[in-house]
Amino acid sequence: MIRNLSMMTDLYQLTMMYGYYKHGMQNNVAVFDLFFRRNGISYAVAAGLEQVIEYIRNIHMDANDIAYLRSLNLFDEEFLDMLINFRFTGDIDAMPEGSIVFPNEPLVRVKAPIMEAQFIETALLNIVNHQTLIATKASRVVHAAGGGGVMEFGLRRAQGPDAGIYGARAAIIGGCIGTSNVLTGQMYEVPAMGTHAHSWVMSFPDEISAFRAYAKTFPDQCLLLVDTYDTLKSGMPNAIKVFRELRAAGHEPMGIRLDSGDLAYLSKQARRMMDEAGFENAKVVASGDLDEEVIWDLRAQGAAIDTWGVGTKMITSADLPALGGVYKMSGEIGPDGALVPKIKVSDNPVKITNPGMKTVWRIYGKTSGKALADLIALEDDTFDTEKPLTIFDPTETWKRMTLRDYTMRKLLVPIFREGRQVYAAPSLMDIQHYCESELDTFWEEYKRLVKPHTYKVDLSDRLYDLKKKLLNEARPEF
Known part of the structure; x- marks a missing residue:
């Protein structure tokens, strides 16, 4: 049974919705990106999309929800009446689960009436932050095991039932061969072990x-x-x-x-x-309080261990308890139907956002098949892979590389169009196999546990120029 999580939101989402409604802005269309900033990990494994889909499809408020909101004495009856028929009607694009992703890349992109886009922020962050975090930790543990099977043993130490169930699901995406969690085994048809x-x-x-x-x-x-x-x-x-x-x-x-x-x-x-x-x-x-560092050390000492049972430190991602994903507006559709790009400016460069409707391209060496770099680009950017492509670090712009003999693949795929699901979610084991195949496209230097090589994530020329232009307009003294 799919639960109705519509009220699992922050109050300020509802108060902002009410403000938009009272100021006649409810039909304004906005674009938001969900991404994470640099947090010390070399890569992440995208996870949680299936639960995002379930949440979006089931958004509705029943009489008890409306009665509770009425009791807050914040909203008028006209707004509450509107919420009775509230549904998601916008577009969502996302990285498929199991994708290897990097800081500042949109994992999820939402284009919807601003009230809808605002309302879903909290739930999307809750779902994607958690499962991506655990899938990433599991991937590192599995990598450290070097081919030895890893069993997820964390249910009793997880921070609540949902963290145990969906954390185990995410751990399977990250490469675990099974879980001690019988309910997760039943729900997702994966091996239950113990x-x-x-x-x-x-x-x-x-x-x-x-x-x-x-x-x-x-x-x-x-x-x-x-x-x-x-x-x-x-x-x-x-x-x-x-x-x-x-x-x-x-x-x-x-x-x-x-x-x-x-x-x-x-x-x-x-x-x-x-x-x-x-x-x-x-x-x-x-088993016994294992994580990727302990497993790596044990293998270095010649431990004769075939299979690893990993619990607390994986299900809680003990060394990195939060992914740090954020959800930021990047544009708004004007009255003429054109996108007006938006940027958040900060004295902290890490918090300055990338404007506009964006997608992500992964660039591969044509001969090696290995990933060379990612390019965050405007949705309507075009590239000719028959011509050399020069990319550069968006901060340290003197760091440049010209690519030849390469291919490109767009990573974001359509999930919802006008509120209708257009994406068929694969099985959990199919997602795991996709993750394995994606990891195989990366050189080992990017996956090592200590001081990994930094994977290049650059901006397209047009996106870089747009960002610089908006920064100059917002803070001319720059």
Whole structure:
């Protein structure tokens, strides 16, 4: 069942809507961009679009909503009557989920009557900020694992049910092979994964009894947690004993899980013990407050870990708790139907926005197929890929590069037209595969965890000139 989240908005969206309405501006058409600013990450993975679509399609206010708004004593009855039939009727373009995105690029572009465009700001930011943040963190963790599977284990540490459900969804987009969250598994048809807790072992008279009971219950999915008492002196010998009993009964064990201690040392010892016992195919799974940096270090130490269970630090994006996405007006349609570009000016250069109706082009080397740079451009900019293209850093303009033998692809795609959905959302696993293929188009230098190479995101000549012109008009002393 899709929830009605129409009232999940900031009050100032409604007060601004009321102001537009009272001043006869309700039919003015505006353009807004949702993007994030530089925040210390080398790239991000766009996520949350499916929930944005659900939200937009379901916008409506029922009698209880109207009664609550009336109780605030802020709005007149004419405005409240209008809200009864309020729906989204505009256009939305967006980056498909799983796209690799960079600061200042519009992830979502909205063109709609200003009241509608204003109203949806809060929900769009809430949805896209959260899922993009977690998908990005998951992508970094998966990259650190270097081909070892990563399981999302964060539900119990997520900041509420929605963060657990949609955080797990985003983690799958970022490359996780499954989740412990059964509801997410059910909702999105992705693998639900897990073993048993220490409490299972502690519930039996001794460790070997617990292991035998689990093996009897799940003879073909037997993965034993071996660190309840003593990993190498008790857990591993007992696990191997049960594995031999399983094999004698015609079953093969899945492996063991380590959740504490020196995971590098313990995993290597556990691997040696299983190999010597003839269980070379049994897996070593590790969990326990892991993140990409810990995983990278463990692999550097030669840890014999096949699969990683990552919880708290991924589901909360512990080192970067907010993406910092913003939603800014970039233009307004004038009475003659032409776009009037808008710019936000600030003493902080990072907060100066890019004006106009924009899109994003990704430039690829024709021979390598690798991404070379992104170009934020005006929607009506045209490019001839048969001719050299010179791009430059919009801040440090002396940094230039002339491209030859290249191709270009527009990244924003239509999602809604005049309030009607025109985009078919793919399955979650299809989104994950798209994300994997997109990451493969980037050189490893851009994806490394420490001091990655900065990917070029430049402005087209026309957009750069427009921005400079509006800045000069807004602050002539510049």
